[in-house]
Amino acid sequence: MLKETLFSSKVLTIITHLLLIVVGVTMIVPFLWMFSTSLKDVTELYEYPPKWIPSHLNWQNYIKAMELAPFGRFYLNSLLVTFCITLGQIITACLAAYVFARIEFPGRDILFVIYLSTMIIPVQVTIIPLFLIVKQLGWFDTYQGLIIPFIARAFPIIFLRQFFMTLPKDLEDAAKVDGCGHLRFLWKILLPTARPALSTIGLFTFLFHWRDYLWPLVITNTTEMRTLPVGLRYFVSEQGTQFHYMMAASIIVTIPIVLIYLFAQKQFIKGVTMTGLKG
Amino acid sequence: MIGVMNGKKSAKFHIFKNKNIRRNFWDSMLFLSPSLVVFTVFIFIPIAMAFYLSLMKWDLLTADRQFVGLKNYIYYLTNPFFYKVLLNTVYFAAAHIPLDLIITLGLALLLNQKLKGLSFYRTIYFIPVISSMVAVSAVWIWIYEPESGGLANYVLGLFGISPLGWLHDPHWAMPAIILVSVWKGLGYNIVIFLAGLQNIPDIYYEAARIDGANAWQQFRRVTLPLLSPITYFVILMGIINSFKVFTQIEVMTPEGGPLNSTTVLNLYLYQEAFHKYRFGRASALAFIMFAIILIITKIQRSVSHKNVHYE
Numbered sequence: 001m002l003k004e005t006l007f008s009s010k011v012l013t014i015i016t017h018l019l020l021i022v023v024g025v026t027m028i029v030p031f032l033w034m035f036s037t038s039l040k041d042v043t044e045l046y047e048y049p050p051k052w053i054p055s056h057l058n059w060q061n062y063i064k065a066m067e068l069a070p071f072g073r074f075y076l077n078s079l080l081v082t083f084c085i086t087l088g089q090i091i092t093a094c095l096a097a098y099v100f101a102r103i104e105f106p107g108r109d110i111l112f113v114i115y116l117s118t119m120i121i122p123v124q125v126t127i128i129p130l131f132l133i134v135k136q137l138g139w140f141d142t143y144q145g146l147i148i149p150f151i152a153r154a155f156p157i158i159f160l161r162q163f164f165m166t167l168p169k170d171l172e173d174a175a176k177v178d179g180c181g182h183l184r185f186l187w188k189i190l191l192p193t194a195r196p197a198l199s200t201i202g203l204f205t206f207l208f209h210w211r212d213y214l215w216p217l218v219i220t221n222t223t224e225m226r227t228l229p230v231g232l233r234y235f236v237s238e239q240g241t242q243f244h245y246m247m248a249a250s251i252i253v254t255i256p257i258v259l260i261y262l263f264a265q266k267q268f269i270k271g272v273t274m275t276g277l278k279g
Numbered sequence: 280m281i282g283v284m285n286g287k288k289s290a291k292f293h294i295f296k297n298k299n300i301r302r303n304f305w306d307s308m309l310f311l312s313p314s315l316v317v318f319t320v321f322i323f324i325p326i327a328m329a330f331y332l333s334l335m336k337w338d339l340l341t342a343d344r345q346f347v348g349l350k351n352y353i354y355y356l357t358n359p360f361f362y363k364v365l366l367n368t369v370y371f372a373a374a375h376i377p378l379d380l381i382i383t384l385g386l387a388l389l390l391n392q393k394l395k396g397l398s399f400y401r402t403i404y405f406i407p408v409i410s411s412m413v414a415v416s417a418v419w420i421w422i423y424e425p426e427s428g429g430l431a432n433y434v435l436g437l438f439g440i441s442p443l444g445w446l447h448d449p450h451w452a453m454p455a456i457i458l459v460s461v462w463k464g465l466g467y468n469i470v471i472f473l474a475g476l477q478n479i480p481d482i483y484y485e486a487a488r489i490d491g492a493n494a495w496q497q498f499r500r501v502t503l504p505l506l507s508p509i510t511y512f513v514i515l516m517g518i519i520n521s522f523k524v525f526t527q528i529e530v531m532t533p534e535g536g537p538l539n540s541t542t543v544l545n546l547y548l549y550q551e552a553f554h555k556y557r558f559g560r561a562s563a564l565a566f567i568m569f570a571i572i573l574i575i576t577k578i579q580r581s582v583s584h585k586n587v588h589y590e
Contacts, residue, residue, distance in 0.1 A: 016389050017396075023386060024403045026462070031406070033430055034418040046428035092317065095310040105304040111311070118322050122523055122572060124548055125565045128558050129328035130321060152317035182306045211411060213526045218553055229413045233530055236417045243421045243428075250414035261409045265402055268409065272467065273474040 031254070038062070038247040045243055058244070065248040068239070073224060074231035078210060081146045081227060086205045088151025090198060096157045098186045101164035102172060118154045123214065131218055141221040150209065156201045163197040164190060203271050210257070228253055333563035339556035351563035360539075361547075361564075365571075367453065368543040372521035374457050376514060383465055384510075387472035388498075401473070404466035412463065416530035419459045420446065431455075452536040459527055468513055475509035476502070507587045515579050522572050525549070544568050 032052070037045070038061055040054040065071070100112050123130075130149060139145035167190065175185045191198070216227045226234065232253050239246050261268055333351055337344045355361040386404070390397055407415060422430040423445035432442035445455045479502065487497045503510075525545040528535075535542030535550070542550075548568065552561035 013394075016392070016394065020386070020389060020394075020396075020400050023465075024400060027403050027407055027465070030415070030418050030422060030462075031410075033422065034414075037418075037421060046426060048427045048433070050428065050430055050433050092314040096314045099307045099310045103303050103307050103310075105300065105307050108307070115314070115318070118318055120573070120576075121322065121326065122569060124523065124545055125329055125569045126322060126325035128332060128552050128562050128565065129325035131553075132328070132558070133320065133325065149317070149321040152314035154318075157314065182310070207409070213412065213529075214549070217529075218549075229411055229526070232411070232413045232417065236413070236420070236530060237533060243424070246417050247421065250411075250417045253414045254410050257409055257411065258406060261406070262402070265405070268405070269401070269470055272470050 034247045034250050034254070037243055038251050040244050042242075042244060061244050061248040062252065065235075065245045065252065068245060069231060069235045069249070070223065071228075071231065071249065071252050074226055074228045077143075077146075077226065077231075078228040081143065081216075082206055082210045084143075084147045085150045085209045086202055088147070089153055089156050089205050090202055092152040093156035093160050093201070094186065094191065094194075094198075096152075097160035097164055098182070098190065100157070101161045102169075103182065115154050115157060119158075127214065127218065130215075134219060140219060141225050143225075145219045146216060146225075146227070149215075153205075156205060159201050160194065160197060163194055167193060199267070200271050203267055207271075329562045329565060332559050333566050335559040337557075337559035339558060344559075347559070351560045352567065354560060355564055355567055363539065364542050364544055364547045367539075367541065368522060368524075370453060371457060371460075371524055371543060372518055374454070375460055375521055376517040378457070379461050379464060379468060379517060380510070380513065382461065383468035383513075384472055386465070387469050387476055388502075390469065390473055391476040401466070401470065404469055406466070407463045408466040410463075412526045413530050415463055416459065416527045419455075420531055423455055446531055447537055449536070449538040449540040452532060452540045456528055456531060456541055459531070460524070463527070471509060471513060472506070475506050479505045511579075511583045511587045515576065518575050518579070519572060522568065522575070544571075 036052050036054065039057045039059065040051075040061075041056060041058050044051060044054055096115070100108065100115075134140060134145045134149065137144075139148070171189060172185065175189060180188070211229060212227075213229045213233075216230045217233070220226050220230060223231070223234070232249055235249050236246055239249075334346060334348055335344050336347045336350070390400060394400075424430075425432065425442065425444050425447055429442075429445070431445060435442060443451050446452050483501045483505065484497055487501050492500060523545055524543055528541050528543055528546050529549070532541045535546055544564075545568075548561055548564050551557050551564060
């Protein structure tokens with residue numbers, strides 16, 4: 001009897017692993033196919049059955065892809081834009097979250113509800129006027145246009161407020177007795193303890209805007225101003241059937257973020273479970 | 280004597296408090312001003328403008344603006360094409376959400392059995408989640424290639440199934456995109472479900488076992504009820520995200536697919552606004568979309584009050 005259950009539980013474990021491995025392979029195969037295709041010669045593309053290892057490794061596909069579109073520039077644009085948005089959101093969020101968590105004044109709670117309400121408004125609802133306003137400001141096809149509308153968002157504010165509220169109130173009283181102003185208290189005492197929360201929300205914001213697609217698609221015009229997703233999108237539509245270049249470009253776009261993820265996956269997973277939001 | 284001292288003290292305290300309140304108020308305003316300015320200029324004013332525009336006839340090309348009242352709304356609500364687009368969106372949601380839910384919950388349950396290699400599997404499943412949607416769409420365009428060379432048709436061929444047109448076939452374009460979307464998002468919901476499962480205390484299972492519950496009964500009576508807040512969250516986000524789906528559709532079928540079979544609300548809005556420059560009309564469409572999302576959230580909330588168990 002005992003032997004039997006042991007045996008069946010062993011079989012179950014093996015079946016479970018087999019299932020999990022099949023799913024794992026499904027997750028990975030498209031990336032392997034991407035990589036394999038990126039090294040193929042154009043003549044091998046349409047071979048049947050599909051060939052996984054190209055007869056000759058055409059690394060020059062990558063050089064060609066970089067020549068066809070300025071992916072270095074796209075990277076710089078994405079880095080600059082995402083970095084500035086993240087920094088902006090963190091600064092504005094620290095200041096606002098501090099107020100909502102630790103200063104009392106009349107009207108604070110109403111204001112907080114107004115802040116909260118911005119979260120339910122999808123970007124699609126505001127995108128046309130946003131486009132018109134940014135254009136009016138002369139920021140069409142500029143970094144300002146890509147960055148400034150997003151330097152404050154409700155989500156990091158709410159997230160940090162939650163964190164600031166967990167810190168003991170005594171902290172403040174002690175600091176006040178020492179004649180410490182709000183800004184100094186925030187800078188010297190709250191922020192150093194908030195470092196883990198800051199890095200979680202920073203990572204989240206960075207990833208969210210790194211992959212932002214609709215706004216850069218709408219607000220950029222010239223190739224020089226495109227961010228990575230938009231740059232790759234035009235590359236895909238321009239190259240049509242040149243799949244070996246397309247896949248080389250896709251690898252160029254995919255590899256760095258996957259590598260960063262593999263090295264920092266604990267933070268990624270923690271970020272997902274803590275923020276519970278999808279990019 | 281004592282009374283006088285007390286009075287003095289409280290008066291002094293009162294002034295101090297007032298001064299403090301005023302200082303608090305101005306400090307608060309100072310701290311809030313950056314976010315308040317951004318929200319006002321880039322969220323509040325745009326909402327008001329969007330509503331105003333939705334009542335106007337205004338093409339960027341003709342440049343003359345004209346008040347038309349609710350005509351833009353009526354235009355969409357009486358337009359069969361709008362309903363086709365709405366149906367496409369509902370199709371995406373109705374296929375994507377249950378499929379995603381069953382697969383991710385199933386996998387999370389498998390992974391939750393204190394299995395060896397849990398973090399390995401989780402790492403692998405999460406790779407599509409963090410990769411670029413555009414790059415992923417690009418490789419799937421290539422996988423779906425209907426001519427020889429397409430991996431999808433090759434795999435079908437191994438099972439003796441004749442090749443499909445995938446993104447070029449009006450019947451298969453949407454399923455093809457749904458498949459990519461499920462594949463891309465799996466790892467995310469698995470992580471969410473796993474976190475939920477790990478939060479269920481073992482005592483509940485022990486109690487159930489002592490009462491003689493089998494595995495299915497434990498799942499049905501312990502896991503599902505205690506997981507319901509997470510499931511609710513996953514479904515709600517799934518619906519909202521389905522109504523906002525855009526990137527993979529715009530990249531894989533930029534024109535909305537064969538016979539507009541993949542034109543979803545968000546793509547339609549984008550085309551109306553930024554291909555045809557019908558800013559007035561498109562604003563009305565944006566508000567209709569917003570209303571739909573709000574209604575769904577409301578319905579969901581009332582349904583959840585009945586069915587979600589909070590511990």
